[in-house]
Amino acid sequence: MSSQTVFAPWTDPTQKPLIRFQGVTKRFGDFTAVDNIDLDIYTREFFALLGPSGCGKTTLMRMLAGFETPTEGTILLDGQDMAPVPPNKRSTNMMFQSYALFPHLSVRDNIAFGLKREGKPKDEIHARVEEMLRLVQLQKFAARKPHQISGGQRQRVALARSLAKAPKLLLLDEPLGALDKKLREETQFELMDIQEKTGTTFVIVTHDQEEAMTVASRVAVMDAGQLKQVATPPQIYENPNSVYVADFIGEVTIIEGTVRKDGEVYAMDWAEGQPPIRIRSALDLTDGSRGYVAVRPEKVEIHMQKPEDDNVLRGKIIDIGYLGNLSTYHVELANGQIIRAQNFNTERSTRQTFTWEDEVWVNFTTACGVLLES
Numbered sequence: 001m002s003s004q005t006v007f008a009p010w011t012d013p014t015q016k017p018l019i020r021f022q023g024v025t026k027r028f029g030d031f032t033a034v035d036n037i038d039l040d041i042y043t044r045e046f047f048a049l050l051g052p053s054g055c056g057k058t059t060l061m062r063m064l065a066g067f068e069t070p071t072e073g074t075i076l077l078d079g080q081d082m083a084p085v086p087p088n089k090r091s092t093n094m095m096f097q098s099y100a101l102f103p104h105l106s107v108r109d110n111i112a113f114g115l116k117r118e119g120k121p122k123d124e125i126h127a128r129v130e131e132m133l134r135l136v137q138l139q140k141f142a143a144r145k146p147h148q149i150s151g152g153q154r155q156r157v158a159l160a161r162s163l164a165k166a167p168k169l170l171l172l173d174e175p176l177g178a179l180d181k182k183l184r185e186e187t188q189f190e191l192m193d194i195q196e197k198t199g200t201t202f203v204i205v206t207h208d209q210e211e212a213m214t215v216a217s218r219v220a221v222m223d224a225g226q227l228k229q230v231a232t233p234p235q236i237y238e239n240p241n242s243v244y245v246a247d248f249i250g251e252v253t254i255i256e257g258t259v260r261k262d263g264e265v266y267a268m269d270w271a272e273g274q275p276p277i278r279i280r281s282a283l284d285l286t287d288g289s290r291g292y293v294a295v296r297p298e299k300v301e302i303h304m305q306k307p308e309d310d311n312v313l314r315g316k317i318i319d320i321g322y323l324g325n326l327s328t329y330h331v332e333l334a335n336g337q338i339i340r341a342q343n344f345n346t347e348r349s350t351r352q353t354f355t356w357e358d359e360v361w362v363n364f365t366t367a368c369g370v371l372l373e374s
Contacts, residue, residue, distance in 0.1 A: 007217060008232075009042040016079070018043045018168065018201050019064065024073035026059050026225075033059040035225035036073070043168075046195050046202045048212035051222035051248075057205045060222075061171050064203065065094045078168065093167040095175055099158035101146040108133070108142040111160045118165070132160040135194060152183045156190070163198060172204040176211060188214045209249050213237065221245050237296075243372050246294035251328070253300070253339045259291035265366050268293055271335035277311050281371035292372045297340035299368035302329055302354060303361045312363040315339065317356055329354060331362050 009015040017040035026034040034056045041047045049057035062068040063075060066087035075082045082090065093114075101110050111132050115125045133139045136156035141149050146157065155175065162170055175191075176184045192215050195202045206212050212219045213233040220230045221244075229236055229245045240246035243254060255277060257270030266283075267276040268291050277293050285291060306312060318338070319330035322345075329341045341362050343353070354360060 007044070009045070010040065010218065015042060017041055018045075018078055019203075020074075020076040021060075022074045022076070024060075024063065024070045024075060026056075026063060026068060027071045032225050034063070034070075037225075037227055039220065039227060039230065041201065041203060043201055044199050045217050046192065046204070046215055048216035048219045049203065049205045049222060050207070050209060050212040050219050052207055055222040056225040057207075057222050058173060061094075061173060061203065061205050064169070065092055065171055066090050091168040092171060093162045093165060093169075094171040094173065095158050095162040096173050099146075099154050101154060101157060101161075103146055106143050106145060107138055107149065107157050110146070110157055111164050113161065114165050128164055132164050135163070135197065136160045136190075151179055152187055155179065155187060159191070159194065163194075163200060167200065169201045169203065172202060174206055175204065176206075176208075184211070185214075191215055213249070221248060223248075238370075240294065240370060240372070243292050243294070243374055246292075246370065246372060251297050251340055252294050253297070253337075255293045255295075255337060255339075257291060257293070259285050259289055259371070260287040261285075266291065266371055268371075271333070271337070274313070274334055275311075277369070278366050279369045279371045280366045283371055283373065285371075285373065290374075292374070293369045294372055295339070295364050295369040297328055297342040300339060300341035300362050300364045302331070302341040302343060303363070304354070304358075306361045307363055309363045310365050311369075312361055313339065314359070314361055317354055317358045317360060320354070320356065327354075329360075331360060 019041040021037050021039040024034060024037045025032065049060060051057050059068060063070055066082065066085065102113065108129055112125050112129045115128060133142055136159060138153060138156055141153060146154050176187055179187060188211060204215065216233060218230060218232055219236055221228045221236065223244055229241045236245060236249055240249065246252050247254060255270050257268040259266045259268045262278065265278045265280050266285065267278050269276050279293055313333055315331035315333045317329050318332045321328040326342050326344045331339050331341060333339060339362055
């Protein structure tokens with residue numbers, strides 16, 4: 001068993017955050033883009049700001065970079081108020097989705113550009129550029145121009161250039177958006193590796209939940225300028241704090257009903273003539289209040305015969321998504337509610353156990369769903 005300590009400075013009250021947002025609001029005229037946000041980000045974190053377009057994540061990042069000024073509140077970097085510090089004097093660097101490489105300069109000169117502007121000695125620049133080329137594994141391509149290398153390699157040049165000045169903080173604005181799916185997945189792991197090697201704090205803005213969940217130590221889910229939940233990827237996936245977060249992250253079925261305490265669990269009446277759904281929860285809900293059960297498809301089992309188990313529901317398969325390693329079944333319940341169930345395709349066979357229009361049973365245990373208030 002590994003003796004490595006788990007990286008979680010946010011759980012240690014003695015740790016001081018590198019970045020601190022205190023009551024930060026940003027308004028553009030009548031529109032509030034960021035609404036009274038308090039947030040701490042720690043040194044060496046790979047932190048993701050995640051949310052749909054227009055949720056305020058890019059505005060939050062632009063304020064951190066110094067391209068926008070908060071309407072209200074304070075942003076501290078390493079204990080220093082950033083308000084009077086212009087963007088070029090901050091120990092931050094920003095990598096844009098477009099990469100913004102100079103087409104007439106070689107890979108080496110693109111990486112060296114910021115260092116030359118700072119007037120660093122030539123031998124120091126050369127040593128740093130070589131170090132960056134090794135870090136992003138582009139030594140062989142150092143003399144090429146940006147149009148002579150692939151999209152993924154251009155992305156690495158932009159990353160090397162951003163890291164060359166050894167910023168305390170690197171801001172990444174949708175950095176993988178221009179890459180195809182396979183290359184994007186490969187690059188996510190490269191980014192994580194580079195972040196770990198350099199020890200630089202990374203803050204990434206993305207609308208891609210899979211990307212945020214893969215790379216980040218913690219994720220802030222945003223909506224309408226507010227933080228909905230800030231937690232580690234497993235916490236956000238397994239213990240969302242609201243219907244919005246549960247619905248935004250991954251595939252999920254959300255069933256609405258009326259709850260009542262029933263011994264050690266809550267029972268939720270959700271459809272006439274149907275057995276109640278029983279869920280374990282630490283929430284303190286009053287009998288008769290509205291509740292929502294969120295359940296992930298991999299937690300739902302599907303059967304041809306009725307099982308002896310908790311939360312057994314009858315339905316009909318109306319859709320099947322075959323994804324190679326697994327199949328997702330959309331099962332319509334008696335009241336028209338669709339519940340998703342997943343089966344791993346462990347055997348190499350083209351014959352499917354379940355097919356369209358099959359009458360089936362689905363079930364999930366009392367610990368597999370999450371009870372939410374709203």
